[in-house]
Amino acid sequence: MPTFDFDLFVIGGGSGGVRAARMAAQRGARVALAECAELGGTCVNVGCIPKKLYSYAASYADAFTESEGYGWQFDSPPRFDWNVLKANRAKEIRRLNGIYRSLLEGAGVTLIQGWAQLADAHTVQVGDRRCTARHLLIATGGMPFVPEVAGREHVVVSDAMFDLDPFPKRLLVVGGGYIACELASIFNGLGAKVTQLQRTAHLLNGFDEDVRQFLAKEMGRVGIDIRFNCEIDMITRLDSGLCALLSRGQRVESDAILYATGRVPNTQGLGLEAAGVELDERGGVVVDKHYRSSVPSIYAVGDVSTRQQLTPVALAEAMAVVDALFGAGPRTLDYEFTPTAVFTHPNIGTCGFTEAEARAKFGKLDIFSSEFKALRHTLSGSGERTFMKLIVERKTDRVVGLHMVGPEAGEIVQGFAVAMRAGATKQVFDRTIGIHPTVAEEFVTMREPMPG
Structure with a gap:
């Protein structure tokens, strides 16, 4: 048996890479992680976290205006300071970077700063340092794509x-x-x-x-x-x-x-082709249901591979790899009812199938939808409206699609995603007591399907 420096070498310190490295190390594996930038990847540094913080900042503009309908008065208009927001965001991101580092070091992961390249199926070169590992995990995420346009x-x-x-x-x-x-x-x-x-x-x-x-x-x-x-x-x-x-x-x-x-998988310059790793037409690593690439010792999770580009999905895939290599054995993930949110104003929350997808897969459906002005805006003066939609497979009565556009849609849909994962039917929704007065109760009070 060949001797390796590490049991697992992770390339990429984003959500999936950090989770895999930390959990594998906690299970006794010898683990190294290479990252050329700040720990946390896109999500922490230039994605989910700063985006949500800025979304909160933007929502205050409406809140100030809407508060007047509830009796609040201001001696002068509120003033927004872009530089203060940037500085406070940067401080918070640095704090999160530190937490990621502490978690990895506390688990015993060897951190290597620099750009990693594969030399072969078991060897990684990071600057002047050359390491071998029994298993390699590619978790380098994605990067923004800009088409060719003059200027x-x-x-x-x-x-x-x-x-x-x-x-x-x-x-x-x-x-x-x-x-x-x-x-x-x-x-x-x-x-x-x-x-x-x-x-x-x-x-x-x-x-x-x-x-x-x-x-x-x-x-x-x-x-x-x-x-x-x-x-x-x-x-x-x-x-x-x-x-x-x-x-x-x-x-x-x-x-x-x-x-x-759009974004494309971040695979350029990693030496994947030289190591024999198959890439798809977008440059993503082609993996099987256990996230193994065309090279048996090399795995890939998250946006760098070929499935859903969501941080929680990368975390789940990372755990599946760790379980397969250092746990109870291989397992597969079910992507069918993955909830997601879009932090527009108003927010979108969604879980399951779209109406078009559901019709193609299940045939006959019952569609329930509602559009209304939330109680909050009866005094706020805002014209914002909320939209909700349930898609029910008629044969089984199972709720196969749930969609919302409105305030805190992501928070609301997360809870319903648990019910949908458990196979909740429309009858279960109907028998559930709503919390009044809330926007969310509309999902359990829609009784009449749309005609046709």
Whole structure:
């Protein structure tokens, strides 16, 4: 039997990589982790965490205005300080970086700073250091993708949005996915004039059609200028900022242009091809149901592979790998009822199938939906509305899709996701007592399916 320096070598210190390294070490494995940047990966440093913090910041603008309907008065208008938000966010991220380091060191993981490359199926080179391991785990995540467009050197990607200097009074967002919609909502809430371009006729590809249409209406209601079936032909710099020439011949001037046109697996420069690891057409690592690549000693989890690009999914996949290598044995994950949220204003929460997907898979359905003004806004003066939808397989009465657009949608849908995972039927929903008065109770009080 060959002798290795480590039992597991993890490349990438994001959510999946840190979880795998820490849990494997706690089970007695000799583990090393290589990371060339700050620990925590995209989620902690330039993704989920700062995005949610900025979303909270943006929500205060509406709260200040809405509070007047409840009797609050201000001697002068509230003033937003972009630099204070950036500084406080950076402080919190540094704290989280430190927590990740402490967790790894406390578990006995060897941390190696630098860019790691595979030399072969069991060997990793990090700078001048060469290490061998019985198993290798690729957890390097994804990176923003910017298509070829004249003037692309003038644009920014989502990673840079949290430290823009100065704050963009005019922001042009290109893309219609969740990152584009979230950042459009956030910067609109913080006071920027936001224009959003989407090359197709809808936002949020892959989401339920009613959800997509409702969100677009709500985003437009608060002042975001969404233009569908529209692309940029060229970007130039002017004395007054940036100018985007659109495919329709229109011009849009802005202080910053964000391209949020998708993410691609971060596999370039890792030596995967040299080690014989098969990649798909997007550059992602092809893995089997146990996250093993085409090379038996090399595994991959999270955004770098070929499944759902969500932090909790990466964590679950990491644990599946650790269980297979250092635990009770192989197990598989079921991705069918993975809940997710989009932190637009208002939020989206969703679990299960869209209506189109459910019709294709199950056939006959019963659809329940409701649109209403929440109690909070009866005095706030806000025009914000909430949308909820249940999709029920008629044959079994099982709830196979649950969708919401409204305040705290992610918090609400998380609880219902447990019920859906357990196989809850519409009858179970109907027999559940609601908490009154709440928005969430609407999910257990919708009684009449939509006609047809």
